[in-house]
Amino acid sequence: MTDSPDKQLLHLVFGGELKSLDSTEFRDLSKIDFVGAYPSYAEARKAWKAKAQATVDNALMRYFVVHAHRLLDPDHDGSGQDGTAR
Numbered sequence: 001m002t003d004s005p006d007k008q009l010l011h012l013v014f015g016g017e018l019k020s021l022d023s024t025e026f027r028d029l030s031k032i033d034f035v036g037a038y039p040s041y042a043e044a045r046k047a048w049k050a051k052a053q054a055t056v057d058n059a060l061m062r063y064f065v066v067h068a069h070r071l072l073d074p075d076h077d078g079s080g081q082d083g084t085a086r
Contacts, residue, residue, distance in 0.1 A: 012037050019060075
């Protein structure tokens with residue numbers, strides 16, 4: 001089965017304040033900032049970048065992009081035949 005160029009590949013963007021700089025453990029899970037769900041990595045990255053730049057003064061604040069489509073369908077991760085993500 002071939003992926004169409006505009007196939008929806010769900011990505012989630014969220015962030016919050018970490019306990020330390022060398023960890024991905026959040027200080028307070030009740031304060032996680034769920035930015036949104038996006039149909040492509042490009043759109044998710046745009047949202048991630050805006051949030052990351054807006055919180056640059058707080059070294060412990062981190063935002064992440066999760067490739068949710070890989071969690072929903074681990075046997076078909078949306079990558080092309082050459083292994084590059086789409």
